[in-house]
Amino acid sequence: MALVMTEKLGTHEFAAVRADFPLLARNVRDGRPLVYLDSAATAQKPEVVIDAEQDFYLHHNAAVHRGAHQLAEEATELFERARESVAALVGADPGEIVWTGNATGAINVLAHAIGHASLGRGGAAAQRFALAPGDEVVVTGAEHHSNLIPWQELCARTGATLRWIPVSDEGRILTNRLEDIVTDRCRVLAFTHASNVTGAVTPVAPFVARAHDVGALTVLDACQSVPNLPVDLHALGVDFAVFSGHKMLGPTGVGALYGRRELLEALPPANYGGLMVEVVTMESATYSMPPQRFEAGTQMVAQAVGMGAAAEYLRELGMDAVAEHERGITGRLLGGIAELDGVRVIGPTTSDQRLAVVSFVVDGVHAHDVGQLLDDAGVAVRVGHHCAQPLHRRFGIAATARASASVYTNEADVDTFLEALGRVRGFFGVSDRTAVAR
Numbered sequence: 001m002a003l004v005m006t007e008k009l010g011t012h013e014f015a016a017v018r019a020d021f022p023l024l025a026r027n028v029r030d031g032r033p034l035v036y037l038d039s040a041a042t043a044q045k046p047e048v049v050i051d052a053e054q055d056f057y058l059h060h061n062a063a064v065h066r067g068a069h070q071l072a073e074e075a076t077e078l079f080e081r082a083r084e085s086v087a088a089l090v091g092a093d094p095g096e097i098v099w100t101g102n103a104t105g106a107i108n109v110l111a112h113a114i115g116h117a118s119l120g121r122g123g124a125a126a127q128r129f130a131l132a133p134g135d136e137v138v139v140t141g142a143e144h145h146s147n148l149i150p151w152q153e154l155c156a157r158t159g160a161t162l163r164w165i166p167v168s169d170e171g172r173i174l175t176n177r178l179e180d181i182v183t184d185r186c187r188v189l190a191f192t193h194a195s196n197v198t199g200a201v202t203p204v205a206p207f208v209a210r211a212h213d214v215g216a217l218t219v220l221d222a223c224q225s226v227p228n229l230p231v232d233l234h235a236l237g238v239d240f241a242v243f244s245g246h247k248m249l250g251p252t253g254v255g256a257l258y259g260r261r262e263l264l265e266a267l268p269p270a271n272y273g274g275l276m277v278e279v280v281t282m283e284s285a286t287y288s289m290p291p292q293r294f295e296a297g298t299q300m301v302a303q304a305v306g307m308g309a310a311a312e313y314l315r316e317l318g319m320d321a322v323a324e325h326e327r328g329i330t331g332r333l334l335g336g337i338a339e340l341d342g343v344r345v346i347g348p349t350t351s352d353q354r355l356a357v358v359s360f361v362v363d364g365v366h367a368h369d370v371g372q373l374l375d376d377a378g379v380a381v382r383v384g385h386h387c388a389q390p391l392h393r394r395f396g397i398a399a400t401a402r403a404s405a406s407v408y409t410n411e412a413d414v415d416t417f418l419e420a421l422g423r424v425r426g427f428f429g430v431s432d433r434t435a436v437a438r
Helices: 014-019 047-060 070-090 103-118 124-129 149-158 175-181 204-214 261-266 301-317 319-338 367-376 389-394 411-421 432-437
Strands: 097-100 136-140 161-165 186-192 217-221 240-244 255-259 277-280 285-287 343-345 357-362 382-384 400-404
Touching: 047 070, 047 301, 070 097, 070 301, 097 103, 103 124, 103 149, 103 217, 103 240, 103 255, 124 261, 136 149, 149 161, 161 175, 175 204, 186 204, 204 217, 255 261, 301 319, 319 343, 319 357, 319 411, 357 367, 367 382, 367 400, 367 411
Parallel strands: 136 161, 136 186, 186 217, 217 240
Antiparallel strands: 097 255, 240 255, 277 285, 343 357, 357 400, 382 400
16 A cells, blocks of 8 residues: 655644654553544644643633633633634634533534524524424434434424435435425524544535525534534534534533524523623523623633644644645545455545545444454554444444544554454454354
């Protein structure tokens, strides 16, 4: 196999980029070097992110947007500067970025706010979001549970109907079904930008165009795309989007909800209390302008500062360079797996419009056994249904193993993984005949 990117990630020396991630230097399982291929679950953190979070606690820790002392001023400045950095990474305005605990929390904030509008909260402006029996919410068959279950629950609360766009045998969303399924009854169209199972990248434009035709809101799950691709939410034209810090090299416990400013201003709050209020009496309250309207209670300040540092790190690398590196790793993973007998990729088998998120099955061997043998070789992959049971059911399987890359993944990682994967069937004594029998 030809090598992909060995020395450069954009204008940066790749060895220096990899050295930015201290955890990658450790050994696991009987002293074997760690090969980390579980970045779609959670990415490792560069030192600048670790340092930013630590520096906040060491030198600036205070409650934000309250207090007149110097520490409070510094903490608030860092908190809002992080919002600006994240907004710049994804092509948004700072006032369109709402801090949340994670991407799942972001979708739930949006679904709960729409639910409150459906109960008549938020006044006349919020009625554009209200759902009622006869309305429809449309998702796709490729969704993570986090972009499915909140909409199931919202439909249950409002009487709306949930529909979904199916997935092809290759693992791509069938955009040719948009007109059939997204009708003038659709009020919300929620879809993934890149599948956490198949790695397939969704063409956003047809979804936005169809939603515009029928007057529906668009909600983009950008958890896998923001860390790996150039993302410009204004250019994409979506109404809302969500993504998480920990997948984009940032801390756990922080994520973001993007919303077009005029929509956030019309949307009622999802949670209540803290500094999301303007005037409170014993009988009623009025609420702050976005984004603070959706940030009830004490915020995850240090984590937000770390997420801002991660955004700056990715911007410094350059997202075009990150995407190019991703394409190279994707091709190497897919090409290597194609040479192994009895190993089948779930999803597209070429690197076109695809991320280095490669789920696969080994004939005759359960995914958990595959993961255990790889772990014994020092290779960390994900096994299970990856919080996407309906998508696995679509392919008639209960679980897959998944290898996923990030900016620090190199060819040696892929080659070690492929060498270990090539031993799996022999270790378990599986031939093509016994695989069929099992």
